[in-house]
Amino acid sequence: MRTICFYFQVHQPFRIKPYRFFDMGEDHYYWDDYLNKSVIRKVAQKCYLPMNELLLELIQKHQGKFKVAFSISGVCLDQFEAYAPDVLESFQRLVATGQVELLNETDAHALCSLRSKSEFKRMVETHRAKIKRLFNGYEPKVFRNTELVYSDKIGEMVAEMGYMGMLTEGAKHILGWKSPNFVYQNSINPDFKILLKNFQLSDDIAFRFSDKSWSEHPLTIEKFTAWVNNVPKEHQVVNLFMDYETFGEHQWAETGIFEFMRVLPTAILNHTDFTFSTPSEVLGQANPIAKIQVPIPISWADEERDLTAWLGNDLQNEAFTKLYDLESRVNKIDDPEIQRDWNYLQTSDHFYYMSTKFFSDGAVHAYFSPYETPYDAFINYMNVLSDFIIRVSRKEKEIQGVA
Known part of the structure; x- marks a missing residue:
């Protein structure tokens, strides 16, 4: 064939x-x-x-x-x-x-x-x-x-x-x-x-x-x-x-x-x-x-073909870690808007916009980003994530109150 x-x-x-x-x-x-x-x-x-x-x-x-x-x-x-x-x-x-x-x-x-x-x-x-x-x-x-x-x-x-x-x-x-x-x-x-x-x-x-x-x-x-x-x-x-x-x-x-x-x-x-x-x-x-044999994850992004497009700097890793620390809490909340936002906040593009790469890879990242800088992307995302955490905490209190 x-x-x-x-x-x-x-x-x-x-x-x-x-x-x-x-x-x-x-x-x-x-x-x-x-x-x-x-x-x-x-x-x-x-x-x-x-x-x-x-x-x-x-x-x-x-x-x-x-x-x-x-x-x-x-x-x-x-x-x-x-x-x-x-x-x-x-x-x-x-x-x-x-x-x-x-x-x-x-x-x-x-x-x-x-x-x-x-x-x-x-x-x-x-x-x-x-x-x-x-x-x-x-x-x-x-x-x-x-x-x-x-x-x-x-x-x-x-x-x-x-x-x-x-x-x-x-x-x-x-x-x-x-x-x-x-x-x-x-x-x-x-x-x-x-x-x-x-x-x-x-x-x-x-x-x-x-x-x-x-x-x-x-x-x-x-x-x-x-x-x-x-x-x-x-x-x-x-x-x-x-x-x-x-x-x-x-x-x-x-x-x-x-x-x-x-x-x-x-x-x-x-x-x-x-x-x-x-x-x-x-x-x-x-x-x-x-x-x-692929012991360490690969991707089709950038010259390295690794994960650094999304998890290559401290900004990206902080946002990624803070988001997924919420998983067990979100799973206990039966609220369609919370679940929708949890889903959409996981989209890889949000972390891609935070990339601080240079040269040709950096130019590609900048082309796709709606933000002026990776730092703007990080701050905007973390503001949203902070509000999302507030909502999750409120829902948890409501559930505890009902219980």
């Missing part, structure tokens, strides 16, 4: 509104509805709607030979329901073709797998139920963790939940001399399979496509097809994993990204010996070649 597996991450966080120290104890609604709606509608027009239409066209044109997979975060699905039902309907039409696979993840696009097995399982079940409700009973078979975060222990947890496999980054420091173009096994549970991102070919599309300083610019279909043909014949699968917002948002329509994608399936099918497959098809057909 020689196949290409296209996987797209679809995610937008609920961004926090400007929240001052003096708002604590007074204002208990944290979310910037105007900004969130504006971002969703902007990205819908630039990316989601035109790209979904293009994929539907390609699926119909190639009659079962072209397939893709999506992981759509639960917080993104919530915003589709609230602000962009037309986008949700377009994803539903894609899934209805039978050529599009949906993956499971944490509902809030959270980092709870690093801190709490029980919270991780709760979030996965919440996302699974949401997918089932919105996509006509759809049941995902494959998992992908937030930002492809993976370790041996995380893989073992996911295997226990009944998934056939999961996706992660083909990080150099993990692979060494080995290639990402094979199916691997979890080192603790050998029955659990792992797909690794081919970051070279993925990032050629996702990051370098419009980079005029890149030695290979412009990226043509002929050039990319030649690179695919250069993959050694014994290799099983080329995993092209990327943000869905690559198309039209990160790489604007003017770059030619839509035209590139429009002709790519035909070029691959006609001029290479590769097919297209979904993750579950690859995992179901290909035999793993070896165990992959």
Whole structure:
């Protein structure tokens, strides 16, 4: 089997509104509805709607030979329901073709797998139920963790939940001399399979496509097809994993990204010996070649492919620790608004905005952040978290009073 597996991450966080120290104890609604709606509608027009239409066209044109997979975060699905039902309907039409696979993840696009097995399982079940409700009973078979975060222990947890496999980054420091173009096994549970991102070919599309300083610019279909043909014949699968917002948002329509994608399936099918497959098809057909050892968690973020995008400085670690110290207390509170805010406050983007990295990684973080500085992000988040703690304490007193 020689196949290409296209996987797209679809995610937008609920961004926090400007929240001052003096708002604590007074204002208990944290979310910037105007900004969130504006971002969703902007990205819908630039990316989601035109790209979904293009994929539907390609699926119909190639009659079962072209397939893709999506992981759509639960917080993104919530915003589709609230602000962009037309986008949700377009994803539903894609899934209805039978050529599009949906993956499971944490509902809030959270980092709870690093801190709490029980919270991780709760979030996965919440996302699974949401997918089932919105996509006509759809049941995902494959998992992908937030930002492809993976370790041996995380893989073992996911295997226990009944998934056939999961996706992660083909990080150099993990692979060494080995290639990402094979199916691997979890080192603790050998029955659990792992797909690794081919970051070279993925990032050629996702990051370098419009980079005029890149030695290979412009990226043509002929050039990319030649690179695919250069993959050694014994290799099983080329995993092209990327943000869905690559198309039209990160790489604007003017770059030619839509035209590139429009002709790519035909070029691959006609001029290479590769097919297209979904993750579950690859995992179901290909035999793993070896165990992959990942004792320390990896991700697909930044140059290091580690967790420092979210937990790389004291600000991030303080916020993360203070948040998850609340888990046992929040679990005892049956209040829909408390539970909603607990969910949304776990979204990894809040910690990403606090990154103090420099150079190219720092520029990427700044591009995505609604804050002027990482310190502004930290202060705003901690103000909100402080108010949330006040609310939790009040609810605890109410429960004790009732008891």
